[in-house]
Amino acid sequence: EIVLTQSPGTLSLSPGERVTLSCRASQSVSGSYIAWYQHKPGQAPRVLIYDASRRATGIPDRFSGSGSGTDFTLTISRLEPEDFAVYYCQLYGNSPPLFTFGPGTRVDIK
Amino acid sequence: QVQLQESGPGLVKPSETLALICAVSGGSIRNTDWWSWVRQPPGKGLEWIGEISHSGRTNYNPSLRSRVTISVDKSKNQVSLKLTSVTAADTAVYYCARNPLSSGWYFDYWGQGTLVTVSS
Numbered sequence A: 001e002i003v004l005t006q007s008p009g010t011l012s013l014s015p016g017e018r019v020t021l022s023c024r025a026s027q028s029v030s031g032s033y034i035a036w037y038q039h040k041p042g043q044a045p046r047v048l049i050y051d052a053s054r055r056a057t058g059i060p061d062r063f064s065g066s067g068s069g070t071d072f073t074l075t076i077s078r079l080e081p082e083d084f085a086v087y088y089c090q091l092y093g094n095s096p097p098l099f100t101f102g103p104g105t106r107v108d109i110k
Numbered sequence B: 001q002v003q004l005q006e007s008g009p010g011l012v013k014p015s016e017t018l019a020l021i022c023a024v025s026g027g028s029i030r031n032t033d034w035w036s037w038v039r040q041p042p043g044k045g046l047e048w049i050g051e052i053s054h055s056g057r058t059n060y061n062p063s064l065r066s067r068v069t070i071s072v073d074k075s076k077n078q079v080s081l082k083l084t085s086v087t088a089a090d091t092a093v094y095y096c097a098r099n100p101l102s103s104g105w106y107f108d109y110w111g112q113g114t115l116v117t118v119s120s
Helices: none
Strands: A004-007 A012-013 A019-029 A033-041 A045-049 A063-076 A084-094 A098-099 A106-110 B001-006 B018-025 B032-038 B047-053 B058-060 B067-074 B080-082 B092-099 B114-118
Touching: A004 A045, A004 A084, A004 B114, A012 A045, A019 A033, A019 A084, A019 A106, A019 B080, A045 A063, A045 B047, A063 A084, A063 B001, A084 B001, A098 B047, B018 B092, B032 B067, B032 B080, B047 B067, B047 B092, B058 B067
Parallel strands: A012 A106
Antiparallel strands: A004 A019, A019 A063, A033 A045, A033 A084, A084 A098, A084 A106, B001 B018, B018 B080, B032 B047, B032 B092, B047 B058, B067 B080, B092 B114
């Protein structure tokens, strides 16, 4: 089973800052199987990025995804007040079929 | 706009069966979509429970496979989850979510989630 790790665990930042979140897989995976979600308390998770770099419908262009192999990145170019949340990466593995989430990175207001 | 709504008992006794329904509105259950259940224990991350296709094919998280059954009722536009022999470790917010398989392996629509507490 492939394990996802995310770093850092928590970030304390100010609005307007640029943030880079890391997601590392324990073995090489296809980027087609990597997605990123934003999750706020009391709300449903919201998909931001799928196929490692495709923005989901309605997602602002300050969110971008990149990476390949074992290392994937979510970048927020300029933090807005509404971006403070927990961010999860997700992997789909097809042998056996299994969705796996990383442990998450919390982005807090400094 | 597809909407998902989970419903079911908020309190389940240990050793009993947790049963939830996900009602899909704003569109029918298409043969290109898969429907998953995902849960989040208090203070922890997201855990995928399993999925079902339009035709009833299922895949389950190996860690829960022995206790989970997911079913679909296309006539009612509903997906159901049953989890047997629950313990306090099964206390979580349970979400249903859609995987639009035709465009990738991710979840584009989620329900708001329902908290299920396992306690006597």
